[in-house]
Amino acid sequence: MAGSIGIFAQHAEAYADAGLPAFPVDTRNKRPAVRGWKNATPQRARTWANIPNLGGADGLGIVMGKPSGLTEIDVDGVGEAWLALAVERFGKTPVAIRTASGKAKLWYRHNGEGRHIRPFQGQPIDVLGNGFTIAPPSWREDLAASYTFKSGGLHDVANLPTIPSEALEVVSGHRAILTLPGERNQSLWRYCMAQARHCDRLDDLVDVARTWASAFPEPLCAAEIERCAQSAWKYEATGRNFLGLRKPQVTDGDRIMDDLIDHPEAFTLFQMFQRWHGNRSSFAIAPRAMSEAGSPPWSRHRIATARDVLLQRGFIEELAAPDKLRRKTGLYRLATDYPRSEHNHYTPLSPRYGHQSGEGLGQSFNQSTAKEVGQ
Known part of the structure; x- marks a missing residue:
C-alpha cells in the first residue's frame, strides 16, 4: 500500500494539534519504533516526524494515561457483540476504533485508571490507563488493513466521558x-x-x-x-x-456464515472483499483478471457465480454493471445492512464437555x- 509509507510523518501533526503525545510504532510487532516513547509530547512528535526513518513508520502510538488524558477499553474479541457488551458496561463514547484485525477500541477521559489485562472473567477486554495503544490510521502490512475511526475522531478527544467507577469494580478484586x-x-x-x-x-x-x-x-x-x-x-x-x-450474542460474522453456508465460495469471496475493500466506498470485480492473478485461484466462471450469489443475497450492491463492449468491469460496494439469518445459532454444547464454565x-x-x- 503506497499510503503506508510515512504514515507517522503524515499524521503526527494532527495528533500534536489535538494535544496527544504520539510516537512512531512498528505495527507488525506492536512495539514502539523509538526510545523514550514514554516521554513523548506533541512537540517531540513533530520532531520525530521530520526524521526520515521515524517519520516513515507505518503506525502511530499514543501514550495512555496522564500524558494523553486517555483511557482505552481494548475489546480484543472480533464481532459487534463484544463491542456492544463493552459499551453497555463502560458507557457510550464518541470515539470508537476498528483495528486492522477487525477488533475494537473505545476511548474515554483518563480518571486514574491503571493498566489491567483481562480483568473481567470470560471477557476479552483490557483496561489501558497507562502504557500505549496503536491509533488510526496505522497500517498493518501483514494484514493489508489499517486502523480506522469507526465513529468520532481527534476532534472529539476534548469531550470524552469518563468511565463510571462501578464499571471497574471487578478490577479492584482481580x-x-x-x-x-x-x-x-x-x-x-x-x-x-x-x-x-x-x-x-x-x-x-x-x-x-x-x-x-x-x-x-x-x-x-x-x-x-x-x-x-x-x-x-x-x-x-x-x-x-x-x-x-x-459468545454473549450472535454476531454479524455468525449470520454471514450461516446465510452463505450453502455457497462456500461466495462466503470466501465475501471475506476477501471485506479484507481488501472494507474501507472503500466502491471497488471493481473483474472475474477474468482475478482468475489470471490467482486471487482467488478459481476459474472466472466460479468467481462470477460467487459474485452473483452475493448480489442476489444482498451482501454486495452493484453501482455500475459490467460493459463487455467497452471492456469495463462492474463497480460494486459492500452492503451496509446484511441480511438477517433464519438459522438457529444457539446450538448447545455437547454434555460431554460440561457447561459454559468448562x-x-x-x-x-x-x-x-x-x-x-x-x-
Whole structure:
C-alpha cells in the first residue's frame, strides 16, 4: 500500500494539534519504533516526524494515561457483540476504533485508571490507563488493513466521558486469586484456555498469562507460566478447546456464515472483499483478471457465480454493471445492512464437555494435563 509509507510523518501533526503525545510504532510487532516513547509530547512528535526513518513508520502510538488524558477499553474479541457488551458496561463514547484485525477500541477521559489485562472473567477486554495503544490510521502490512475511526475522531478527544467507577469494580478484586501452588497452576491454565481463542499467536497468550499471573500473592516462575500457556495453546490449535466457547450474542460474522453456508465460495469471496475493500466506498470485480492473478485461484466462471450469489443475497450492491463492449468491469460496494439469518445459532454444547464454565475440561485437568503444564 503506497499510503503506508510515512504514515507517522503524515499524521503526527494532527495528533500534536489535538494535544496527544504520539510516537512512531512498528505495527507488525506492536512495539514502539523509538526510545523514550514514554516521554513523548506533541512537540517531540513533530520532531520525530521530520526524521526520515521515524517519520516513515507505518503506525502511530499514543501514550495512555496522564500524558494523553486517555483511557482505552481494548475489546480484543472480533464481532459487534463484544463491542456492544463493552459499551453497555463502560458507557457510550464518541470515539470508537476498528483495528486492522477487525477488533475494537473505545476511548474515554483518563480518571486514574491503571493498566489491567483481562480483568473481567470470560471477557476479552483490557483496561489501558497507562502504557500505549496503536491509533488510526496505522497500517498493518501483514494484514493489508489499517486502523480506522469507526465513529468520532481527534476532534472529539476534548469531550470524552469518563468511565463510571462501578464499571471497574471487578478490577479492584482481580488480585484475590488462589494461593496454593496447585490451585494457582490450575487456575492459570483454565484462564489461558478461556483466553486462547482471543489471541492471534502463542506469544500473545504467554503475555496475557504473565500479566494475569502477576496478581498471585506468591508468583509462579516464568517457566510454569509458559507451560500453562503452551498447553492451552495446544488445545486451541487442535480444536479441543471448549472453555470460554460461548459468545454473549450472535454476531454479524455468525449470520454471514450461516446465510452463505450453502455457497462456500461466495462466503470466501465475501471475506476477501471485506479484507481488501472494507474501507472503500466502491471497488471493481473483474472475474477474468482475478482468475489470471490467482486471487482467488478459481476459474472466472466460479468467481462470477460467487459474485452473483452475493448480489442476489444482498451482501454486495452493484453501482455500475459490467460493459463487455467497452471492456469495463462492474463497480460494486459492500452492503451496509446484511441480511438477517433464519438459522438457529444457539446450538448447545455437547454434555460431554460440561457447561459454559468448562467443567468437563476443568475436571480432567489433574489427570490428563497436570504433567503437561508442570504442576
